[in-house]
Amino acid sequence: MVFAEDQYLVLKDICIARKSIRAFSPKAVTDDLVKKILDIAYTSPYVSGRKNWGIHVVKDQGVISHMADAVKRQVARLSHAVRKDFQKAFLSYSRNFIAFESAPVVLIPNYRISPHLTALIATPDSSIERLELENFIKSISAVSTLILLAATSLGLGSCYMTGPLIAENELATLLNLKKDRRIGALIPIGYEANDTKRGVSSRDKRKERVVQS
Numbered sequence: 001m002v003f004a005e006d007q008y009l010v011l012k013d014i015c016i017a018r019k020s021i022r023a024f025s026p027k028a029v030t031d032d033l034v035k036k037i038l039d040i041a042y043t044s045p046y047v048s049g050r051k052n053w054g055i056h057v058v059k060d061q062g063v064i065s066h067m068a069d070a071v072k073r074q075v076a077r078l079s080h081a082v083r084k085d086f087q088k089a090f091l092s093y094s095r096n097f098i099a100f101e102s103a104p105v106v107l108i109p110n111y112r113i114s115p116h117l118t119a120l121i122a123t124p125d126s127s128i129e130r131l132e133l134e135n136f137i138k139s140i141s142a143v144s145t146l147i148l149l150a151a152t153s154l155g156l157g158s159c160y161m162t163g164p165l166i167a168e169n170e171l172a173t174l175l176n177l178k179k180d181r182r183i184g185a186l187i188p189i190g191y192e193a194n195d196t197k198r199g200v201s202s203r204d205k206r207k208e209r210v211v212q213s
């Protein structure tokens, strides 16, 4: 592959254009576009080069509604445990847990925890187990990031969502995921409901994050 300055600039534009979209138009996303996103996501780095992960594609509006209902039930259940003085803040925050509700497609990167390092060690070691679990979570996050960038490059809105995972078990059951599968995130994909372009200034703040050493 020939690397050119142009490619860097295109990628930079895509990164700058990406933003979290939480309200979608009902306009359908074609299977071709979904496939294009998956083709990019499957190039992701993944711990030990393992292939024990996948991306579940949900297009059935009934299933998406049931998923949102499952999350709402967990939010309601959890709200009883929230301190009285934080109830309002919690309810406002948790509204973002169902931001996938209006999307025509929800992509669900999921992974299997398959002990590799842990299995090589004679005496159970919790720090190795944690390292291994974190590696799967980090890996599926890399997959998720590529989904976001691929969607943006195709003019589609998306949002990285882990809030809905308060109902992970219910979601896994609804999706018929295999018992040993964990959900990495829910990523709604679609056309933005009100396509308001964000000002450049808030994007520019990201430059401040780079620390050189």
Ligand SMILES: Cc1cc2nc3c(=O)[nH]c(=O)nc-3n(C[C@H](O)[C@H](O)[C@H](O)COP(=O)(O)O)c2cc1C
Pocket (backbone or CB within 6 Å): 018, 019, 020, 021, 022, 096, 097, 099, 159, 160, 161, 162, 163, 164
């Ligand atoms: C790990 C992770 C989990 C997130 N979970 C949610 C979520 O459940 N609901 C939501 O609306 N946004 C969620 N977000 C999106 C962030 O709120 C968003 O990225 C952040 O506010 C910055 O805005 P931007 O994505 O438009 O740059 C999540 C982001 C990350 C990285």
